Amino acid sequence: MFEQILFYFFAIVAVISAVNVVAGKNPIACAISLIVTLGALAGVFVLQDAHFVATIQVLVYAGAIMVLFVFVIMLLNLGPEDLDKEGRFTRLKGVGVLFAMAGAALLIWNFADYSAAMARIGPGYGGLEQISGKLFTEYIIPFEAISVLLMAAVVGAVVIAKREL
Amino acid sequence: MDYTGLIIVAVRCVIMLVFLLSFIPVLIWAERRGAGFIQDRPGPNRADVFGVRLAGLIQPIADVVKLLFKEDVTPRNVFRPFYKIAPAITMTVALVTFVVVPLADVVHVAGRDVSVQVSDLDTGLLYLFAVSSLGVYGIMLAGWSANNKYALMGGLRSSAQMISYEIAMGLAAGVMFLLFGTAQLDDMVRAQGANPLGWGVVSIPGLIAFVMFLVASFAETNRTPFDLPEGESELVAGYHIEYSAFKFAMFFMAEYVNMVVASGLLVTLFFGGYQVPFLPTETIVQHAPLIAKVVFGGAALVLAGLGVFAFTRYRPGKYGDNRDREPLVVGVLLLVLAVGAAGVGFLPGVIPGIPGYEHRTVATLLAAALQIGTFAGKIALFTWLFIWVRWTLPRFRYDQLMRLGWTYLFPIGIFNLVLAGVWVLASSG
Amino acid sequence: MVSTSHLLILSAVLFSLGIAGVVIRRNAIVVMMCIELMLNAVNVSFVAFARQMGGVDGHLIVFFVMAVAAAEAGVGLALVIALFRHKATVNLDEVNLMKG
Numbered sequence: 001m002f003e004q005i006l007f008y009f010f011a012i013v014a015v016i017s018a019v020n021v022v023a024g025k026n027p028i029a030c031a032i033s034l035i036v037t038l039g040a041l042a043g044v045f046v047l048q049d050a051h052f053v054a055t056i057q058v059l060v061y062a063g064a065i066m067v068l069f070v071f072v073i074m075l076l077n078l079g080p081e082d083l084d085k086e087g088r089f090t091r092l093k094g095v096g097v098l099f100a101m102a103g104a105a106l107l108i109w110n111f112a113d114y115s116a117a118m119a120r121i122g123p124g125y126g127g128l129e130q131i132s133g134k135l136f137t138e139y140i141i142p143f144e145a146i147s148v149l150l151m152a153a154v155v156g157a158v159v160i161a162k163r164e165l
Numbered sequence: 166m167d168y169t170g171l172i173i174v175a176v177r178c179v180i181m182l183v184f185l186l187s188f189i190p191v192l193i194w195a196e197r198r199g200a201g202f203i204q205d206r207p208g209p210n211r212a213d214v215f216g217v218r219l220a221g222l223i224q225p226i227a228d229v230v231k232l233l234f235k236e237d238v239t240p241r242n243v244f245r246p247f248y249k250i251a252p253a254i255t256m257t258v259a260l261v262t263f264v265v266v267p268l269a270d271v272v273h274v275a276g277r278d279v280s281v282q283v284s285d286l287d288t289g290l291l292y293l294f295a296v297s298s299l300g301v302y303g304i305m306l307a308g309w310s311a312n313n314k315y316a317l318m319g320g321l322r323s324s325a326q327m328i329s330y331e332i333a334m335g336l337a338a339g340v341m342f343l344l345f346g347t348a349q350l351d352d353m354v355r356a357q358g359a360n361p362l363g364w365g366v367v368s369i370p371g372l373i374a375f376v377m378f379l380v381a382s383f384a385e386t387n388r389t390p391f392d393l394p395e396g397e398s399e400l401v402a403g404y405h406i407e408y409s410a411f412k413f414a415m416f417f418m419a420e421y422v423n424m425v426v427a428s429g430l431l432v433t434l435f436f437g438g439y440q441v442p443f444l445p446t447e448t449i450v451q452h453a454p455l456i457a458k459v460v461f462g463g464a465a466l467v468l469a470g471l472g473v474f475a476f477t478r479y480r481p482g483k484y485g486d487n488r489d490r491e492p493l494v495v496g497v498l499l500l501v502l503a504v505g506a507a508g509v510g511f512l513p514g515v516i517p518g519i520p521g522y523e524h525r526t527v528a529t530l531l532a533a534a535l536q537i538g539t540f541a542g543k544i545a546l547f548t549w550l551f552i553w554v555r556w557t558l559p560r561f562r563y564d565q566l567m568r569l570g571w572t573y574l575f576p577i578g579i580f581n582l583v584l585a586g587v588w589v590l591a592s593s594g
Numbered sequence: 595m596v597s598t599s600h601l602l603i604l605s606a607v608l609f610s611l612g613i614a615g616v617v618i619r620r621n622a623i624v625v626m627m628c629i630e631l632m633l634n635a636v637n638v639s640f641v642a643f644a645r646q647m648g649g650v651d652g653h654l655i656v657f658f659v660m661a662v663a664a665a666e667a668g669v670g671l672a673l674v675i676a677l678f679r680h681k682a683t684v685n686l687d688e689v690n691l692m693k694g
Contacts, residue, residue: 003596004595004596007596007600011600011604014604014608015604015607015608015611018607018608018611018612018631019611021611021615021624021627021628021631022611022612022614022615022618022619022628022631026244027621027623027624028244028247028309029246030624030627031627032247032302032306034627034630034631035302037608037631037634038634041634041637041638044601044604044638044641045638045641047596048601048641048642048644048645049645050641050644050645050653050656051286051287051288052288052291052653053637053641053653053656053657055286055288055291055292055295056291056295056656056657056660057637057660058295058296058298058299059291059294059295059298060660060661060664061630061634061660061663061664062295062298062299063294063295063298063299063301064298064328064664065630065663065664065667067298067301067302067305067324067328068667068668068671069623069626069627069667069671070302070305070324071305071321071324071325072623072671072674072675073623074305074308074309074317074320074321075321075675076674076675076678076684078621078623078684093614093617093618094614094617094618097610097613097614097617097618098610098614100610100613101606101607101610101611101614104606104609104610105603105606105607108599108602108603108606109599109603118597118598118645118646118648119645119646119647119648119649120648121645121648124287125648125650126650126653127287127288128287128288128291128348130650131650131653131654131657134650134651134654135654135657139654139658142658146658146661146662149661149662149665150661150664150665152665153664153665153666153668153669154668156668156669156672157668157669157671157672158672160669160672160673160675160676161672161675161676163679
């Protein structure tokens with residue numbers, strides 16, 4: 001019961017912050033709302049016993065990626081957007097997407113059958129040992145590929161953002 | 166509902182907070198008097214309580230009172246929400262980082278073994294990095310929301326510096342992961358053992374990692390030689406220019422808490438944490454009555470001796486005001502402490518109602534008390550190192566700082582990681 | 595009892611909000627933030643299914659998704675900086691040199 005209250009709390013915080021990301025005027029306010037969303041989702045992950053993923057979410061997403069976003073916003077000194085420069089049919093697009101969202105939620109609620117019982121999990125589920133066991137044996141090739149990808153991203157970012165090549 | 170469990174968690178939180186926050190006044194005093202000592206001047210020694218000065222120990226109280234009652238000026242064009250929340254973020258993150266640091270070995274209370282850290286996360290050290298990455302936001306938001314060029318520059322520089330040196334910190338701590346085979350800090354401290362030859366720093370990868378972590382800690386806490394973001398001679402006060410009164414006090418205290426946390430991490434990872442040198446926990450628990458009498462009796466004797474010595478230094482008429490009575494005040498304090506120590510050492514078991522030191526709970530509590538004391542002492546040594554370095558070294562230029570972090574520490578960290586892997590392989594067979 | 599359906603609905607809501615943001619907003623950086631929101635919604639789905647099936651493969655996929663998101667955010671923001679240097683704006687409506 002306590003778990004349910006916590007889940008609803010985190011979920012509602014996440015959704016409200018996500019609405020602020022989409023609708024906020026000041027880019028830094030959007031960024032901070034996104035950080036709050038990421039934190040709330042980390043809470044949801046903890047409730048699902050995904051401790052490693054929750055820690056990594058805060059470390060990587062909220063602690064590094066969003067720092068980069070906020071840094072760039074501050075560097076470029078972006079202010080609140082001018083609303084009259086908005087694109088055409090903005091409100092129509094927004095309402096359309098919200099209908100799509102409501103439709104998706106309704107479809108899932110009515111037709112999805114997840115009544116299969118949740119699997120039983122052992123004590124080390126979602127912890128470091130289990131994850132690293134799988135990471136370095138079964139998923140070693142994606143792991144190496146990711147390291148190459150990250151290096152390519154670093155080199156690419158440096159080259160693209162340089163003043164003179 | 167597991168009420169005992171809740172009470173235990175609450176008590177652990179209180180212990181951690183009291184431990185951390187009680188360092189702050191001592192550090193304020195040590196910083197200002199220590200700065201004076203290094204710079205060959207007296208340092209603050211005028212604040213007094215009814216004429217008793219106590220060599221400037223009253224100064225932190227005066228500082229706090231002043232900051233509390235100062236006018237809280239909020240400039241007009243700041244971005245209110247972030248302006249108000251930034252000091253809170255900095256302070257919260259600084260305090261929360263200490264949650265996974267073990268203050269002592271397990272204590273046997275209420276029929277169960279309780280660890281003396283607020284939480285037993287299984288991703289111990291990763292949690293630490295996660296939370297310290299969040300510390301950047303306090304400074305960035307403070308710098309940006311103040312609507313001030315100097316604050317923005319200070320905030321940007323500081324955040325770039327902090328994220329660069331997080332990598333060095335992570336690589337250094339990763340080496341300790343490898344050497345001890347566990348991510349949880351209390352397992353690491355137990356693996357280091359009480360013998361100083363087993364501590365983290367006594368191995369080549371450990372030594373290199375210690376130096377890297379030390380340098381990275383200076384950068385993470387924005388202390389000289391890395392204090393360009395709050396460079397007093399260049400950026401006025403950097404990211405906390407526009408803050409006054411209590412919000413500035415929060416930044417001020419958060420800096421000291423960060424220092425204590427960084428020292429605590431250094432000690433936990435590299436210097437055996439709470440372990441009393443040469444006295445493992447089982448030894449203390451087994452010989453608890455003897456150790457209690459020796460330690461507390463010895464402390465009582467030393468304190469009583471000092472108290473009597475203080476009384477003999479009473480020279481009426483030297484200053485002509487209440488400062489003459491200082492030796493008396495100090496002497497009385499020391500004698501009270503001596504009596505307290507003697508009581509703690511000898512009374513349990515003698516008075517009915519208080520179980521003696523043979524009882525497991527009291528024995529483990531004694532071990533915990535000794536270990537917390539040792540931990541505090543080691544942290545004090547390292548914070549003195551922070552203060553010493555601050556008033557000795559000049560500050561880095563910004564490009565020198567970035568060059569150090571990326572082109573020197575980063576390759577050394579990776580090389581150290583490989584070296585640690587080889588070391589573990591070689592020493593395990 | 596928090597079932598998988600609850601988490602999937604949360605994921606759907608966040609994903610739709612992300613799409614709404616990408617379609618509506620004109621600021622390049624906010625659009626990238628909405629993309630990150632979509633990626634997070636997908637992460638929630640993966641974790642929900644991993645919990646239901648009892649394995650940690652879902653968590654590993656989340657790990658990889660986060661690494662890819664980090665790489666993409668880095669390169670994307672470098673592009674935004676380069677764009678800003680040329681046109682002094684990050685408004686996507688004004689980046690129309692190749693139009694028509």
